[in-house]
Amino acid sequence: MPPRPRVLGGGMTSRVVQYRRFGGPEVLEVTEREDPVPGAGQVRLAVRAAAVNPLDWKLRLGAMAKGDAPPEPRVPGFDVAGVVEAVGEGVTAFAVGDEVAGRSTGGAYAEKALADARALVAKPTAVSWETAASLPVxxxxxxxxxxxxxxxxxxxxxxxxxxxxxxxxxxxxxxxxxxxxxxxxxxxxxxxxxxxxxxxxxxxxxxxxxxxxxxxxxxxxxxxxxxxxxxxxxxxxxxxxxxxxxxxxxxxxxxxxxxxxxxxSSGGDPDEEARALTDALARVADGRYRTTAVVTYALDEAGRAQEDNQHGRVSGKLVLVP
Ligand SMILES: NC(=O)c1ccc[n+]([C@@H]2O[C@H](COP(=O)([O-])OP(=O)(O)OC[C@H]3O[C@@H](n4cnc5c(N)ncnc54)[C@H](OP(=O)(O)O)[C@@H]3O)[C@@H](O)[C@H]2O)c1
Structure with missing residues (x-):
């Protein structure tokens, strides 16, 4: 892959998948943006893996929205595993370099993603990035x-x-x-x-x-x-x-x-979710849980990954690896 520009307006940039209108997989575009800056209580992750969930393509289709476009370009994806590379104000649970998994805020189909610290837990080293990303939701x-x-x-x-x-x-x-x-x-x-x-x-x-x-x-x-x-x-x-x-x-x-x-039932309490994910990761790490097979895709294959999930073409968890 040819080298990409790393500077847009002074900050570092990275690749992200987004859509500006609702529709089929063709509305997904890979673009370069300035790395997001973590707000209070947030961290920025260098994403190692981001899983595809049915909610991702349901939202992209506009199934739960009015009009034909989201108010701002939207980055799909909730499930994320990655390395903490910047921490926002008030974050004490994690430090730069920590390996974590959980739910992103503002989209996980990206090289860099934000997450609320309370929506993340430590990733055991025995669990691969792809499997860790497949677990949160x-x-x-x-x-x-x-x-x-x-x-x-x-x-x-x-x-x-x-x-x-x-x-x-x-x-x-x-x-x-x-x-x-x-x-x-x-x-x-x-x-x-x-x-x-x-x-x-x-x-x-x-x-x-x-x-x-x-x-x-x-x-x-x-x-x-x-x-x-x-x-x-x-x-x-x-x-x-x-x-x-x-x-x-x-x-x-x-x-x-x-x-x-x-x-x-939808949605959950963040503290209970963190407890559940910690327990699930521990059970995966020591073999008490069998995991689903993981099939990986590149960021620019996000549309195909969502289609494969929607139509049940591929068994197991579909995971984007930026
Ligand atoms: N409300 C919430 O909080 C929440 C959270 C997570 C997910 N969800 C929703 O829950 C659904 C499942 O999510 P997921 O991630 O588990 O999806 P998934 O991994 O894509 O699995 C879908 C499963 O549905 C099975 N299936 C297909 N046709 C079926 C039929 N006629 N009867 C019964 N089962 C059938 C498939 O079985 P085979 O492969 O064996 O055919 C497949 O294992 C999605 O609609 C998702 O949006 C809701």
Missing amino acids: VTTTAYRVLDLLGLGEGDHTGTTLVVDGASGGVGVYAVQLAVARGATVVGTAGPAHQEDVRALGATPVVYGDGLVDRVRAVAPQGVDVALETAGKGALRDLVELTGSPDKVITIADYPGSQELGVVF
């Missing part, structure tokens, strides 16, 4: 929704949970955490991922029509609670299996949640 979501389902810390032997989308980013950690807490787990996945789900400690069933009967066949004791992570129309079946909308949570089917009276 999916693991903190998994921990939060298990708490909401009454499967928080403690022994849940005797409780049966169904995870719809058990082979997905959130699903694999929800399954493993619930199993570690003693629950019996039935996980739905496509035909190609049945053995992957079994390896996580769950009983796999194929998703789609007839789900209620297939789950009952492998869980004759009954289903206590259910988690819907795929947004593909299984919510009604999960209510039928548990007997009540109160025993089901969805993170992906907002219209279905409104129709059926199921809780739609």
Whole structure:
């Protein structure tokens, strides 16, 4: 790659992926910008890896916005792992040179990204950059929704949970955490991922029509609670299996949640998320968690990575490596 100019207006510059209007992957552009300056409570990271999540392309499509453009150019990406290279006022938890993972503020698809210090945790050296970047959104979501389902810390032997989308980013950690807490787990996945789900400690069933009967066949004791992570129309079946909308949570089917009276969970408490991510990284580092395969892309392949995620073309976690 030819050398790039490093000075625009006096500061150092670096590459970033951004979009100025909503739309397909073609709205993503790679551009050079001055390195962002961390505000109070923030750090700037030299990004080593940034993961792709479905929310990234949903936001790019403008699904949750009015109009045809964001108010300012927007940089996609929440999940980030990198090295602290500048600290803002009041930051005491991290120093320059620390290796961290967590959620960025203002976009992670970049060579340099900002993050609130409280949204970051230390990255164990045993965990690769790519894997560390793949964990924040999916693991903190998994921990939060298990708490909401009454499967928080403690022994849940005797409780049966169904995870719809058990082979997905959130699903694999929800399954493993619930199993570690003693629950019996039935996980739905496509035909190609049945053995992957079994390896996580769950009983796999194929998703789609007839789900209620297939789950009952492998869980004759009954289903206590259910988690819907795929947004593909299984919510009604999960209510039928548990007997009540109160025993089901969805993170992906907002219209279905409104129709059926199921809780739609989004967002979380930053301190709880930091605790969850720290625990997840420790379990990955010592082998208690199996991780999803990681597929890497360059920054200028961000559009292809988002398309691959949206259309389920590539299994595992998709990670940009700047
Ligand atoms: N509300 C929140 O806080 C929150 C947080 C994180 C994610 N999310 C949302 O949760 C969803 C999942 O995210 P993710 O990162 O886990 O996605 P992902 O890694 O792309 O996984 C999606 C999973 O859905 C499965 N799937 C495909 N068709 C299905 C069907 N008909 N029935 C059941 N499962 C099906 C796929 O299984 P196969 O590959 O085996 O076919 C795949 O494992 C996204 O919509 C995302 O936006 C919400």
